[in-house]
Amino acid sequence: MRCLIVEDNEMAREGLKFFLADHAEIEVAVNGREAVTQFQLALSEQKPFDLVLLDIIMPEMDGQQALKLIRFAEQHDLAPDRKKAVIIMTTALNSPENMEEALWEGDCTDYLVKPIVRADLMAMLRRYGLTR
Secondary structure, rough: EEEEEEEOOHHHHHHHHHHHOOOOEEEEEEEEEHHHHHHHHHHHOOOOOEEEOHHHHOOOOOOHHHHHHHHHHHHHOOOOOOOEEEEEEOOOOOHHHHHHHHHHHHHHHHEEEOOOOOOOOOOOOOOOOOOO
């Protein structure tokens, strides 16, 4: 599984990397703009990400904007038979407004509120068929 962790907080980023180290080939981005660029590059190289863990509050471009641009890139990818990435928002923002924007407007797959608990993350990955 290829995973893109998008997190500006180094401690949170390292925690997610630790949780997934045995399950994924991991790349990181520290803001939304970098995430969109990496995601588009992976699509163009035909090495798409299976999983994106995406924070909302970040510099340069927030996770909500990045989510919409990532889904736009997927829709306009030249390989229509490719499955959409599982995108999980990983954020401290647990307001209904943020959740609705991510899930309904942005088409994220799921939403985890920080602090991220390893068991919750792994259960979610099993639910989406990314790990056993």
